[in-house]
Amino acid sequence: MNFQTIAAPLGVLLLLGWAYQSMSWMGVAMAMGGLVMWALLHYTRLVHIFKKAAERPIGFVASAVMLHVKLKPNMPLLKVIALTRSLGLAEKVEPNSALTAKVTEIFSWADESGSSVRCVFEGGRLKEWELTRANPEDPQALA
16 A cells, blocks of 8 residues: 555644644634645645646657756656656556556657656656657658
């Protein structure tokens, strides 16, 4: 079981309990207002990222080499989509086992020169990636 699935609701309950102890129901109302504001900010960010991604072709990135340099281990899929400003071209989705909720997803992004980055996500987090460069002897790749 993932620690975050327990920690987030427990943190919310602790915050609401502390707010009630501090300022009674007025404190709970203030804490709930803060939680709603936090949720709205994240929703707005999510919509903004997907709106930008909808304006570009699927699996396209301006520079595959620059994307390769900016990627870091355990980066969420949403941050990778924000970096590329494009949804990745889905290659494969595999459930690991019936006991775990983690799913292995493989997405790729390519640029105009033919270079591409293939990313493997496990449970929504970047586990590994590889850069495939275009063949420099190919005259169409240089054009």
